[in-house]
């Protein structure tokens with residue numbers, strides 16, 4: 001249940017009164033999500049016709065200093081017609097406010113549901129939208145370094161330690177060596193933009209094959225566009241038993257290239273980048289696994305899922321991205 005902080009009805013009404021969105025009608029805690037507290041807010045709307053918003057309270061992981069980048073990027077992309085939610089600014093013009101010592105933001109509600117078994121049509125649509133996002137984000141004025149880059153992944157795995165990794169699964173310590181290799185990959189010479197960097201299906205809202213919303217930009221950073229494409233490929237193209245879905249994988253690349261064809265140097269590095277991005281999720285999941293007590297209510301994500309994806313890219317990456 002992702003509502004970590006209780007906000008009473010009066011507190012919520014007072015908070016909403018700082019925005020030009022009408023009066024509070026209802027507020028429901030949203031169960032999905034694990035990092036932040038989220039509420040679905042209904043108000044009478046700026047013009048009295050009713051409106052819905054997402055209220056997010058930033059609970060952990062997110063640095064306050066990064067919020068202008070994350071929220072500003074949403075505004076920049078939505079102004080360029082990308083399907084991302086706008087940030088609603090308060091009457092003073094601020095994108096976030098402090099409440100109980102924590103930052104809160106009011107965000108446009110977008111319709112749609114996250115696909116659990118994406119179709120090739122949906123995969124193609126997400127590829128297209130990702131490329132549009134890259135073309136639109138290049139001239140966003142702010143920059144943010146990737147804090148989950150390949151060298152960071154190595155540090156995270158090393159900090160888990162061989163014993164810690166082996167306590168999750170005996171096959172995990174063997175990923176330290178590939179992580180060392182990935183850390184040597186230099187993505188700095190590839191075309192850069194502001195990238196989402198975590199575009200899993202649960203961060204995408206869709207109606208049928210139409211992408212209605214990309215959400216959860218809290219790993220967004222300035223980085224190689226090919227990294228974002230490889231991450232999306234790794235997140236979408238395997239079924240729940242870990243089998244590669246060729247129709248979905250090729251539809252993502254084809255959809256992307258229908259808007260922004262890959263450059264030769266990006267294509268050449270994609271197999272290595274795909275392995276590196278698989279290790280990003282091995283590392284963050286292993287770290288979370290060791291940090292989460294066995295009796296916590298949160299369901300831990302299995303790092304081994306991405307070990308098997310790493311092996312797939314190691315075996316077939318060269319032909320997949322040829």
Ligand SMILES: Nc1ncnc2c1ncn2[C@@H]1O[C@H](COP(=O)(O)OP(=O)(O)OP(=O)(O)O)[C@@H](O)[C@H]1O
Nearest residue numbers: 030032033034035036038054085108109110215216
């Ligand atoms: N702009 C939006 N429009 C509609 N629904 C949204 C929007 N933003 C978030 N949601 C809903 O709220 C849920 C939780 O949001 P989100 O996944 O961002 O949670 P989180 O805790 O911030 O992230 P995470 O679990 O990835 O750490 C989403 O699954 C989605 O259903």
Ligand SMILES: N[C@@H](CCO)C(=O)O
Nearest residue numbers: 198200281284285301
């Ligand atoms: N989307 C990530 C969580 C955020 O880093 C995962 O599935 O491991």
